Amino acid sequence: MSYNVIIPARFGATRLxxxxxxxxxxxxxxxxxxxxALESGASRVVIATDDQRIAEAAESFGCQVCMTDVGHRSxxxxxxxxxxxxxxxxxxxxxxxxxxEPLMPATVIRQVADNLAVNHEASMxxxxxxxxxxxxxxxxxxxxxxxxxxxxxxxxSRASIPWDRDxxxxxxxxxxxxxxxxxxxxxxAYRVGxxxxxxxWPACAMEDMESLEQLRALWHGHHIHVAEAVDxxxxxxxTERDLDVVRARLSRS
Numbered sequence: 001m002s003y004n005v006i007i008p009a010r011f012g013a014t015r016l017x018x019x020x021x022x023x024x025x026x027x028x029x030x031x032x033x034x035x036x037a038l039e040s041g042a043s044r045v046v047i048a049t050d051d052q053r054i055a056e057a058a059e060s061f062g063c064q065v066c067m068t069d070v071g072h073r074s075x076x077x078x079x080x081x082x083x084x085x086x087x088x089x090x091x092x093x094x095x096x097x098x099x100x101e102p103l104m105p106a107t108v109i110r111q112v113a114d115n116l117a118v119n120h121e122a123s124m125x126x127x128x129x130x131x132x133x134x135x136x137x138x139x140x141x142x143x144x145x146x147x148x149x150x151x152x153x154x155x156x157s158r159a160s161i162p163w164d165r166d167x168x169x170x171x172x173x174x175x176x177x178x179x180x181x182x183x184x185x186x187x188x189a190y191r192v193g194x195x196x197x198x199x200x201w202p203a204c205a206m207e208d209m210e211s212l213e214q215l216r217a218l219w220h221g222h223h224i225h226v227a228e229a230v231d232x233x234x235x236x237x238x239t240e241r242d243l244d245v246v247r248a249r250l251s252r253s
Contacts, residue, residue, distance in 0.1 A: 001093075001113065001114060001117055002043040002092075002093075003042055003043060003092070003093040003094070003095060003113040003117075003189070004042060004043065004044045004045075004046065004083075004086075004088065004092060004093065004094045004095065005037040005040065005042040005044070005045045005046070005094075005095045005097050005109060006045075006046050006047075006048050006066075006078075006079040006082050006083070006094055006095070006096060006097070007030070007033055007034065007037065007045070007046070007047045007048065007097050007098070007099050008048045008049070008068075008075030008078040008079055008096070008098065008099060009030050009047055009048065009049045009051075009054050009099030010049065010050065010051065010054075010099075011049075011051040011053060011054060012051075013100075015238060015239055015240075016237065016238070016239070016240070016243065018053075019099075019100055019237065020049075020054050020057075020099045020100070021053060021054065021057055022237075022243060024102060024243075024246055024247050024250050025247065025250040025251045027061075028057050029099070029100065029102050029237065029246075030047065030054065030057060030058060030099050031057070031058075031061050031063075032102035032103075032250065033097060033098075033099055033100075033101055033102050033104070034047065034058070034061065034063050036097070036101075036102070036103075036104050036105070036106050036109060037095075037097055037106075037109060039106035040095075040106040040107070040109035040110045040113075041106075041110055042095070042109070042113075044064070045063060045064065046063070046064045046065070046066050046082055046086070047063050047064070047065050047066070047099070048065075048066050048068050048075075048078045048079055048081070048082045049065065049066075049067065049068065050067065050068050050069065050070040050072070050078075055067060066081075066082040066085055066086070068081045068082065069081060074213060075096060075098065076096065076188075076195070076198065076199060076213060077199050079094060079096050079195070080195045080196060080198075080199045083192045083195055083196075084196070088192045089192065090191065090192050090193030090196070091191055091192070091193065092191070092192045093113050093116055093117060093189055093190070093191060093192075094189065094190050094191075094192060094195065095109055095112055095113050095187065095188070095189045096187065096188045096189075096190065097109060097187060098186060098187070098236060100236045100237045100238070101186075101187070101233070101236045101237075102236075102237070102246055102250065103233055103234045103236075103246060103249060103250075104187060104233050104236075105229075105230075105231040105233055107230050107231045108127060108185070108187060108229050108230060108231055108233060109187065111127060111227065111229065111230050112125045112126060112127060112187055112188065112189040113125075113189045115189070115225050115227050116189040116190070116191070116225065119223075119225045121223050122152065122222075122223045122224060122225040123190070123191065123194040123198075123217060123222040123223060123224070124188055124189065124190050124194065124214070124217055124222070124223075124224045124225070125188070125189045125224065125225040125226070125227070126153075126184065126185065126186075126187060126188050126189075126214070126224060126225070126226055127184075127185045127187065127226065127227050127228065127229040128145050128147075128182040128183060128184050128185060128226050128227070128228060128229065129182065129183055129185060129228065129229050129232045130181070130182055130183075130228070131144070131175070131179070131181040131182060131183050132175070133175065134172060134173055134174050134175050136183065137160050137175065137179075137181050138160050138172060140158040140159070141158070142158075142183050143156055143157070143158060143183065143184040143186075143212060144156070144157055144158070144159070144160065144161050144181060144182065144183060144184065145157075145182050145183070145184045145226055146161050146162055146182075147182070147226050151225055151226055151227055152223045152224065152225060152226070153214075153218065153223075153224040153225075153226045155215075155218070156184055156210070156212050156214055156215060156218075157210060157212075158210055158211075158212070160172075160181070161181075162180075162181070164176055164179070182226075182228070184226070185229055185232075185233060186236070188214070194222070198216065198217060201216055201220060203216060204216050204219040204220075206219065207219065234246070234249070
């Protein structure tokens with residue numbers, strides 16, 4: 001199956017300025033992300049950026065680059081501009097792979113594309129992993145997802161959903177034995193035609209409250225397919241501590 005991976009990358013991260021170009025095991029972070037995309041079997045991999053330094057680095061290791069508008073509010077807006085510039089057909093599948101995910105398994109990149117291709121009623125696809133600790137469940141930085149019987153998202157939240165009324169009435173220090181809680185993993189596949197629609201809609205109220213842009217799709221009545229990830233990725237790089245973990249992991253590989 002043919003699909004595209006577009007990697008949005010910006011230089012000005014608040015906590016780690018210049019993050020895409022930080023050295024990890026002798027390569028800039030963005031190169032590791034690019035290599036994971038290639039390993040997935042994507043037919044085309046493009047780095048989308050508004051920064052010439054990132055563009056020059058990407059070109060040095062052979063990746064196609066698309067320069068984008070500096071005013072984009074999100075990576076989704078950035079990849080939509082790329083899809084339009086490349087004249088991708090509306091039924092083409094695009095995977096949004098964040099530029100700070102050097103440990104995203106190639107199997108998962110492929111998985112979201114494959115799942116969207118076979119679930120025709122879905123406009124987007126993504127993945128999740130089972131939550132195994134109470135600290136993860138009650139952490140607002142961990143996004144939770146609830147799905148229906150067809151693995152379509154019902155809701156995403158930073159809150160602890162679903163709330164186990166009986167178990168959590170007595171303790172929130174441990175998970176119930178039969179706990180069914182899942183964390184969302186931030187990788188998406190879209191059809192190009194849906195991307196063009198999605199980026200024209202204004203943010204909805206619940207999206208603003210939760211700071212989760214995927215809620216915009218649910219608000220407008222679209223389906224998001226959410227499978228359990230075939231391989232559970234480690235977290236992306238948001239902090240110096242994350243960077244140390246990734247450096248240690250990739251230095252051993």
